[in-house]
Amino acid sequence: MIERISIDPAVCHGQACIKGTRIPVHQIIAMMANGDTIEELLAEYPTLQREDILACLEYAALLAEEQITPIEVMSQS
Numbered sequence: 340m341i342e343r344i345s346i347d348p349a350v351c352h353g354q355a356c357i358k359g360t361r362i363p364v365h366q367i368i369a370m371m372a373n374g375d376t377i378e379e380l381l382a383e384y385p386t387l388q389r390e391d392i393l394a395c396l397e398y399a400a401l402l403a404e405e406q407i408t409p410i411e412v413m414s415q416s
Contacts, residue, residue, distance in 0.1 A: 357394070362384060
């Protein structure tokens with residue numbers, strides 16, 4: 340994942356992006372959450388590779404693992 344995700348204050352306000360692009364990780368995750376497949380994302384972003392998208396998923400999984408929020412609290416928001 341480290342080879343594919345970058346965080347640079349000069350790129351996208353320091354948001355995690357796919358390295359060498361201005362495509363934020365959160366954008367890829369949101370698109371997948373809305374039903375886009377890896378194949379559709381690769382067609383939409385021809386410069387990406389499958390491993391870039393998998394790195395986004397891995398990054399999101401690591402972030403989710405870092406924070407413990409009870410589901411009851413989330414549903415009250």
